[in-house]
Amino acid sequence: MAQERKAAIGGIYEWPKRVDPGVSSMQIKAASIKAALDDAGLSWADVDGLYDAGDGDGGGGGLGLAAYLGMKPTVIDTTQVGGSSYEFHAAHALRDIASGKCKVAVTSYGSKAATLRTPIGTGGPRGGGTWLTNMENMYGSTLISNYAMVAQRHMYQYGTTTEQLAEISIATRAHAMRNPEAVQAMTDLQFVGVREISVNDVLESRVLADPLHLLECCMISDGGGAAVFVSPEVAADLKKKPVWILGSGEATKYRENDGDITISAGAQSAPIAFQQAGITPEDIDIAMIYDSFTITVAVMLEDLGFCKKGEAGQFIADGHLRWDRPGLTINTDGGGLSSNHPGMRGLFLLLESVRQLRGESTSQVENAKLAVAHGNGGLLGATHTGGTVILAAD
Amino acid sequence: MPNRPQPAFPEQDSEYFWEGCKKNELRYQKDPDGNVIFYPRAHSTITGDGNLSWHTSAGLGTVYTYSVVRQNRSPSFAELGAYSVAYIDLDEGFRMLSTIIGVDDPTTDIEIGMRVKVDFEQQDEGEYPIPVFRLID
Numbered sequence: 040m041a042q043e044r045k046a047a048i049g050g051i052y053e054w055p056k057r058v059d060p061g062v063s064s065m066q067i068k069a070a071s072i073k074a075a076l077d078d079a080g081l082s083w084a085d086v087d088g089l090y091d092a093g094d095g096d097g098g099g100g101g102l103g104l105a106a107y108l109g110m111k112p113t114v115i116d117t118t119q120v121g122g123s124s125y126e127f128h129a130a131h132a133l134r135d136i137a138s139g140k141c142k143v144a145v146t147s148y149g150s151k152a153a154t155l156r157t158p159i160g161t162g163g164p165r166g167g168g169t170w171l172t173n174m175e176n177m178y179g180s181t182l183i184s185n186y187a188m189v190a191q192r193h194m195y196q197y198g199t200t201t202e203q204l205a206e207i208s209i210a211t212r213a214h215a216m217r218n219p220e221a222v223q224a225m226t227d228l229q230f231v232g233v234r235e236i237s238v239n240d241v242l243e244s245r246v247l248a249d250p251l252h253l254l255e256c257c258m259i260s261d262g263g264g265a266a267v268f269v270s271p272e273v274a275a276d277l278k279k280k281p282v283w284i285l286g287s288g289e290a291t292k293y294r295e296n297d298g299d300i301t302i303s304a305g306a307q308s309a310p311i312a313f314q315q316a317g318i319t320p321e322d323i324d325i326a327m328i329y330d331s332f333t334i335t336v337a338v339m340l341e342d343l344g345f346c347k348k349g350e351a352g353q354f355i356a357d358g359h360l361r362w363d364r365p366g367l368t369i370n371t372d373g374g375g376l377s378s379n380h381p382g383m384r385g386l387f388l389l390l391e392s393v394r395q396l397r398g399e400s401t402s403q404v405e406n407a408k409l410a411v412a413h414g415n416g417g418l419l420g421a422t423h424t425g426g427t428v429i430l431a432a433d
Numbered sequence: 434m435p436n437r438p439q440p441a442f443p444e445q446d447s448e449y450f451w452e453g454c455k456k457n458e459l460r461y462q463k464d465p466d467g468n469v470i471f472y473p474r475a476h477s478t479i480t481g482d483g484n485l486s487w488h489t490s491a492g493l494g495t496v497y498t499y500s501v502v503r504q505n506r507s508p509s510f511a512e513l514g515a516y517s518v519a520y521i522d523l524d525e526g527f528r529m530l531s532t533i534i535g536v537d538d539p540t541t542d543i544e545i546g547m548r549v550k551v552d553f554e555q556q557d558e559g560e561y562p563i564p565v566f567r568l569i570d
Contacts, residue, residue, distance in 0.1 A: 158506040168441035173451070174472045177437040177563045178532050179502060179510040180518040187500035188520060195498070195545040249501040249540055294520070296469055296527045300498065420498075 045137035047274040047281035048129070048430070050079025050267035051390045057224035057260035057379060060154045064263065065095040065107055067149030071265035072108065079267045080278035081143055088114035088135060088144025088268065092124035094383060095149050104147070114141040120291070121416025122329055125266070125385035126426025129412075130287030132268035142270040149263035150381030153228060159259050159382055161247070171422075183256060183332070185418040187248035190334035193301045194250060197349035201250060203356045204333035205241035207369075208254050208376055210360035211330055212236045215373025217362075218401040224378055228258055255333040257375035257384070266389050280433040282393045286316030288427040294420075301349070304425030305342035305413055312411070312427035313344070320344035324407040325395045326367055327388035329415045330374040339413050340367075343427070362402035371395060371402040385414035385426065396432040408432045438509050439559035446474045449487060451561050457553045459490040459564055461527050471527035492551030494523040494566070501539045517543055521566055535567045542568070 052074035054067050062070075076082060089101050089112040097103030101117040114135050118127045128146040135141050152159060160183045167176055193199045213235050215221035225233045232240075236254060244253040274281035288311030290304040313319060320343060328339045337351035345367055346354035359366030370376075372391040375384045392410040394400045410430045417423035440451050450473045453460035462470040462485040464477030476483055499519035505511060517539040522528050533549060536542040550569045553562035 161504045161506045167438065168444045170444065170446040170472060170474060173440040173444050173447040175530050177439070178518050178530055179437070179505050179507070179513070179516065180500075180530060181502055181505050184500040184502050184518050188498040188518070191500055192498035192545065245503070246501075246540075247504055249499075249503075251500075294528060294530070296471060296522075298528070300520070 044271060044283045046133045047269050047271070047283045048266050048389065048393050049269035049274055049277045049281050050075040050077070050081065051264070051393050052078055053264040053379070053387060053390050054262050055220050057262050058153050058227040059261045063096070064149035064151050065097050067263035068095050068104065068147040068265070069108055071149070071263050072145050072147050075145065075265035075267045078279065079269065081267060081273070085143040086110055086145055087112050088132065088141030090116045090118065090128035090132060090144060090146040092119045092148070092383060093117055112141070114144060120424040120426070122331065122383040123385045123414030123416035123424045123426035124383060125389055126287070126412060126414040126428045127289055127424070129268065129284055129389060129428045130289055130426065133284045133287055136268060136270045142273050144268040145265055146268070146386065147263065147265040148383060148386045150383070151261050152259050152381045153261045157259065157382070160256060181248060182418060183251060184248040185420045186332045186334055187251045189300050189338065189420040190250050193334060193337065196301055197352065199337065199352035201242060201252065202238050203352035204255060204337055205238045206355045206358055206360060207330060207333040207336045208241050209236055209238065209358070211370050211374035211376040213361050214371045214402045215377030218373050218378055221373035221378035224258070224260055228260060251332055251334065257331050257380035258377070260379055260381050262379050262381040264386050264390055266386065279397060282396045283431045283433065284428060285318070285431050286312040286314070286429040288312035290425045291423065292425070293422040300420045301338060303338050303342050303415060303419060304423055305339050305415065305427065308425040308427040309343045309413065312429050316429035318409060318429065323367070323409050323411050325371065325392070325404050325410045326369050327392050327410065327412045328369050329384055329388060329413065330370055330376050331380070331384070331415065335415055335419055336369065338419065339415065342425070343411060343413055362404055368404050371400045371404065383416070385416065388412035388414055389428065392430045396430060435554060436509065436557040437563050439556065439561050447472070449473065453489070454553055454562050454564055455560070459492050459551050460487050461490055461523070461525060462487055469526040471529065488525070490523050490525050490551070494521040494549055496533070496543065496545050496547045496549060497522045497528060498545055499533065499543050515539055519543070519566070521549060532565050533568065534565045
């Protein structure tokens with residue numbers, strides 16, 4: 040292929056437990072970094088780049104993490120843009136490694152959202168006294184209702200239905216049932232019915248914020264993991280085959296006076312990533328799309344270019360998102376809906392992309408060569424980010 | 434009376450907006466080129482220039498989108514029943530987050546495209562009335 044191969048993901052690790060009261064978020068991060076380095080065949084002392092979303096309680100973002108780990112990296116990047124932070128880290132690692140600033144870089148995640156019962160989706164106003172909170176806190180819009188307002192508008196503008204969106208929940212649950220860690224997660228989090236689900240199951244689950252039902256919303260788990268970014272020279276001598284980062288795109292979007300909230304930041308970030316990678320959406324074998332809610336995936340399928348704006352409902356209605364059916368497959372680990380969502384899922388999009396391109400997924404798509412990981416951070420419909428990363432098998 | 438969270442000051446961008454609410458005025462800004470700027474701030478989001486002018490909206494608008502929150506665990510909202518949140522497109526050309534009050538059942542009575550008018554809702558505690566919207570015929 041003609042693509043430039045300037046940086047790769049060389050090692051990965053996903054924390055196996057989704058309810059884990061006995062560890063701290065910083066312990067999850069450190070142990071995950073060690074395990075991801077082991078996966079690559081690299082050592083602690085090899086790390087010269089540190090990317091961090093400031094998610095642990097180490098203090099000072101990447102500063103606190105470096106001190107906790109005992110590392111003195113020469114690239115320190117503390118980009119925190121919500122759940123898509125890890126796609127941004129991959130994008131920055133591609134730049135930093137290509138420019139020779141580092142050779143072995145890590146990003147990590149650790150969260151205790153389930154154990155601490157963090158009300159991520161249904162929490163109300165936090166803090167106050169900023170230009171934005173002073174205009175919005177008084178209305179009690181939850182995280183979920185932001186996404187719900189996008190869904191409501193999408194349904195109004197394009198005729199999208201809950202029955203169509205339910206296909207996203209159904210496909211990710213089918214994948215989760217094949218992933219032992221996801222099954223354990225749903226068991227530990229006391230899901231009602233750890234089994235495959237139907238359209239009716241989704242329709243009959245309670246509404247959290249109209250029009251979104253419980254089974255259209257991601258879980259809240261503990262968890263974490265890590266990924267190791269490496270230069271081509273390092274990639275040549277790893278335990279496993281590298282997965283190449285071919286392109287990346289970054290964007291942000293927010294409430295605008297005349298904005299169309301059915302269009303996300305992904306509409307800006309995706310074309311940049313595809314152009315850099317020298318491929319088109321038609322070339323993609325597998326898509327890992329941040330499934331915070333069903334509507335997030337529907338909007339991203341459109342913005343990434345898998346179908347036209349407004350046509351996601353029809354695009355997914357035939358059920359092809361499942362790994363064992365022809366057509367585009369998504370989120371083969373079970374996604375945030377049914378496997379892992381400690382608050383910022385972006386890392387897991389990279390990890391499952393790597394597993395697919397290595398042939399290690401529990402719902403392996405045959406001959407998967409090209410993947411896209413797209414993270415959405417912040418609040419869809421309000422201030423949010425889009426991070427798109429194109430990945431290729433060796 | 435409701436007890437919504439109040440704006441917190443000092444906060445230099447939104448203070449004049451909230452002083453307007455005390456006088457039942459829904460205030461917005463324009464930059465020197467006439468671009469509508471909202472939420473309030475001290476610069477044009479189009480050009481970066483200062484010197485924005487303040488204007489008062491007629492308070493009439495259209496529901497751009499909405500949701501009905503069935504569960505909110507924060508203390509100010511936990512005891513409420515289902516309530517709406519909505520983006521309202523004001524006729525002067527700005528969009529604001531708000532809520533639509535005065536409907537029997539927000540899950541069935543609100544539709545995108547409905548016309549609304551601002552109302553300033555007095556609160557149990559706090560000096561600032563909160564701009565909310567009601568459906569109009």
